[in-house]
Amino acid sequence: MSTRKSRSIEQALRSATPGKADDAATLARALAERADREGLLDVAYAALDTPLGEAVVAATGRGVVRVALPGERLDDVLAELAEDVSPRVMERPQRLDEARRELGEYFEGRRQRFELPLDWRLTHAGFMRRVLRETAKVPFGKTISYAEAAERAGSPRAHRAAGNALGSNPIPLIVPCHRVVRTGGAIGNYGGGPEMKEFLLRLEGAID
Amino acid sequence: MSQPPPPFQVFVDEHARPVLSFLRVVVGPVEADDCFQETFLSAMRAYRRLDGANPRAWVMTIARRKAIDHHRARARRPEPRAALPERVAVDGVEGSDDGLWRQVATLPPKQRHAVALRFAADLSYRDVGAALDCSEEAARRSVHEGLKKLRAKIARRTEEER
Numbered sequence: 001m002s003t004r005k006s007r008s009i010e011q012a013l014r015s016a017t018p019g020k021a022d023d024a025a026t027l028a029r030a031l032a033e034r035a036d037r038e039g040l041l042d043v044a045y046a047a048l049d050t051p052l053g054e055a056v057v058a059a060t061g062r063g064v065v066r067v068a069l070p071g072e073r074l075d076d077v078l079a080e081l082a083e084d085v086s087p088r089v090m091e092r093p094q095r096l097d098e099a100r101r102e103l104g105e106y107f108e109g110r111r112q113r114f115e116l117p118l119d120w121r122l123t124h125a126g127f128m129r130r131v132l133r134e135t136a137k138v139p140f141g142k143t144i145s146y147a148e149a150a151e152r153a154g155s156p157r158a159h160r161a162a163g164n165a166l167g168s169n170p171i172p173l174i175v176p177c178h179r180v181v182r183t184g185g186a187i188g189n190y191g192g193g194p195e196m197k198e199f200l201l202r203l204e205g206a207i208d
Numbered sequence: 209m210s211q212p213p214p215p216f217q218v219f220v221d222e223h224a225r226p227v228l229s230f231l232r233v234v235v236g237p238v239e240a241d242d243c244f245q246e247t248f249l250s251a252m253r254a255y256r257r258l259d260g261a262n263p264r265a266w267v268m269t270i271a272r273r274k275a276i277d278h279h280r281a282r283a284r285r286p287e288p289r290a291a292l293p294e295r296v297a298v299d300g301v302e303g304s305d306d307g308l309w310r311q312v313a314t315l316p317p318k319q320r321h322a323v324a325l326r327f328a329a330d331l332s333y334r335d336v337g338a339a340l341d342c343s344e345e346a347a348r349r350s351v352h353e354g355l356k357k358l359r360a361k362i363a364r365r366t367e368e369e370r
Contacts, residue, residue: 010327087214091217
């Protein structure tokens with residue numbers, strides 16, 4: 001008798017749990033805002049709709065640190081940021097308004113240059129970073145070869161290493177590694193897949 | 209061996225709801241929002257010291273401390289107490305609502321916290337003990353005593369309504 005009654009109270013308590021999932025989500029968003037204001041938010045991220053699918057863009061106080069192309073799993077991207085930058089990562093789209101606006105304009109064909117501060121900390125200092133910095137200077141609609149990228153970075157014979165550096169580009173689109181192609185015109189590899197690279201080069205009018 | 213803490217957003221998504229449930233019971237629905245923010249901001253400040261083995265108990269310990277701070281602050285500047293429940297649902301699941309939790313809010317602090325940790329935040333007795341900084345056995349006792357009082361309160365109300 002008494003066990004039955006006690007069970008029913010326990011069930012009643014559980015079933016009337018006073019924290020609703022929606023309320024918790026709303027509070028979590030308000031939390032991100034407050035954490036940002038108090039300087040506790042080391043990495044802010046936001047989703048971004050593109051014609052290729054949903055991308056993710058993340059920034060530190062220094063600038064955009066990571067762009068994840070459609071196809072990358074959000075969980076993996078966040079885990080990587082937590083490990084390599086700081087675990088204090090939260091969704092905070094307002095911190096990425098400018099980046100999202102510029103990327104949106106790029107996909108609409110209304111922007112050829114990004115004017116965003118970048119945080120290069122996910123690139124290894126040295127040759128890799130030099131390759132990416134040189135690649136960042138390749139203008140919209142133009143392409144260069146892996147060998148040229150290597151040469152501009154100061155090691156003309158390191159085209160293979162240049163390919164690796166471009167393959168590990170943490171800030172694709174904004175650092176336009178898609179503008180580096182094979183000598184002879186073949187499109188070459190791309191983190192988001194060759195179709196994505198082709199789409200981007202076509203968007204820029206670099207190929208027909 | 210020691211894993212890096214998960215991205216804070218993942219941590220929040222995982223624990224927001226039980227923390228909110230717990231706080232709504234122990235400080236009431238209005239003040240719970242503030243305590244929720246305070247809890248997670250503190251967690252964020254101390255995040256590198258996260259107890260990776262038991263993050264739920266870790267965040268609940270913080271939430272409980274915030275609830276206690278909140279009560280102390282309120283005791284210093286007295287305000288009218290939140291109104292007690294109009295009616296209390298009793299038997300079985302179908303009749304139950306927030307009223308039952310409002311009854312929990314009238315239990316002595318330790319029992320109130322223990323019952324809320326166990327049934328609102330859905331912690332194991334081991335974790336209730338960790339969050340209350342007492343043994344698992346003591347946690348179990350607090351929950352049982354709380355439930356016993358709760359049953360007595362409900363029986364009394366049912367009597368009165370007859």
